[in-house]
Amino acid sequence: MSSEAILSIHSAPRPAPVPLIDLVEQHASIREEVHAAVDAVLDSQRFILGDEVVGLEQEVAGYCDARHAIGCASGTDALVLALMALDVGPGDEVITTPFTFFATASAIHRVGARPVFADIDPVSFNLDPEAVAAAITPRTKAIMPVHLFGRCAEMEPLWRLAVRHGLAIVEDAAQAIGSTYRGRHAGVLGTIACFSFFPTKNLGGAGDGGMLATDDCDLDVRLRRLRVHGDVGRYEHLEIGLNSRLDALQAAVLRVKLRHLESWTQARRENAARYQERFSAAGTAEHMVLPTEAPGSRHVYNQYCVRVREGRRDAVLQSLQSRQIGCAVYYPKPLHLQPCFDFLGHKPGEFPQAEAAAGEVLALPIYPELGAARLERAASAVIDAVKQTAHRSITIPFRDAARKAA
Secondary structure (H helix, E strand, C coil), rough: HHHHHHHHHHHHHCCCCCCCHHHHHHHHHHHHHHHHHHHHHHHCCCCCCCHHHHHHHHHHHHHHHHCCEEEEEEEEHHHHHHHHHHCCCCEEEEEECCCCCCHHHHHHHHHCEEEECCCCCCCCCCHHHHHHHHHHHCEEEEEECCCCHHHHCCHHHHHCCCCCCEEEEEEEEECCCCCCCEEEEECCCEEEEECCCCCCCCCCCCCCCCCEECCCCHHHHHHHHEECCCCCCCCEEEECCCCCCHHHHHHHHHHHHCCCCCHHHHEEEHHHHHHHHHHHHHCCCCCCCCCCCCCCCCCCCCCCEEEEECCCHHHHHHHHHHEECCCCCCCCCHHHHHHHHHHCCCCCCCCCCHHHHHHHHEEEEECCHHHHHHHHHHHHHHHHHHHCCCCCCCCHHHHHHHHCCC
């Protein structure tokens, strides 16, 4: 080979990285709308609550088919406020999943209650209703399912448990705005629902923000009071609340984005379908479990997470990173094994499905602007990495997940 040919090979530009998520592209597509909305708030000099927040609350309530929506400062605050409004506190227990973002369990602890973990279903990654039933005690006050990665939890058996035992249900819908369960939207599947507007969410703001939704008029009134220090007006405080008001600037940005949410959701779902088709055609089923969608429900794919058998996930992740394909692990350590929850007394092996998922789950790019070319690069890199690291060993939890998915 000539020196010129060698030089040509070595000087060929590498393909641009495929990011796990790209917020810049999305902003560029709505830049003028967002700037006009923000400028209007700046001109008004009304930054806390006000007409923009009221408008967003009404629009989110309508989108979710809820009677009421209440803006607050973050998704974490939404969880705390929901528990406060339900009078959950010291001596109470709240059942939730160990396989989720930290805020879910921390909110329970923050109000003085005890997080009680129940294992997950290996296919949906959501709470296993049978495990929830086994975890109920006389101290149980509420169940907090998480609609993880954009797929609603299996709610019907949880509704039955809640009615039978007189429990509230707090939906952690932080990752699931727009998702549905048997035709009903996340946001109206429990007593109170909690949304996050963290920038990487399907509906993300320009900073932190949150929202609660409920069909209960009394809870609506109390949540609105709790978010402003328990004040009912004129410095009359009926109870001790929080300072958790949604900024008008955030509301203005979110109102613009809400108008585009359905088209973005459809793009995510189309990307997921392309992955499914590509991976199925490549014969990766024996090595990798793909996300699924429950009949009559809608997955909104805040994350597109596959399961790679235990011991090989990290090798696949490193291979993708070497090829500049964005990927991430959600979540590498279940909550029952977090050092801050040592006082709960849990040990490895207590929640085997959650622990198996933590060792096998890998998130791939799914954002709306991904496009066919970048998706193909990501899919091809995954297929190559999975095949290169394939071997015969397989864990029992993975085998169960593959059988259920089939």
